[in-house]
Amino acid sequence: MRVHAVLRRRGITMGRKRVERLMRRAGLQGAFLRRKCRAGLHRGRTQQTVGCRCHPDPLRQGAFWLAAVRDAFSNRIVGWKTSDRCDTDLVLGALEYAIWSRDVRDGQLIHHSDRGSTYTAFRFSNRLADNVIAR
Structure with missing residues (x-):
């Protein structure tokens, strides 16, 4: 509790x-x-609630991506970046902001993420290695 x-x-x-x-x-x-899994739902898709109105996208410009770095100890978002593209630059920007905002010293961090292509890119791996951030 x-x-x-x-x-x-x-x-x-x-x-x-x-x-x-x-x-x-x-x-x-x-x-x-x-609950994480509900019967009848497929991974990545949700069902619309019956009787719920769908509000249109006023900008009509498509998806907007957010990458965030959360400090598991304080449970706070310490770095984030938004972009209209989900690419390595997006997650690198969030990581850079997190490193800057927490004044990270070498060997003090462990980075955990999913196995998506943005997090397994060479540039991202090299940036982790440059700051001695373990995976």
Whole structure:
């Protein structure tokens, strides 16, 4: 339970059940994550909710990509970049911003990503190696 963990980090000692009870009395409910797989859905596609209106794209310029680097320790986005193309320059820009914003020293980081072509490109691998960032 996140609220309980935050209270403990702030030095407030209180039982998990008490936190649950107080939240319930106050009408608060913790956020919960959706299930990753749902029956009937294929990978990469979603189903439209019945009765939900679809809003048109006002710009009509196609896809807009976002690459983000999240610090797993602080759970914060430390680097990001947007582009109209999903290419190595996009993820390199996000990585550069993350390295700059966190003042990273050699050997302090581990980078984890999917196996997409942008993250397995030679330029991206070389940039990780230049900063002694492990994979």
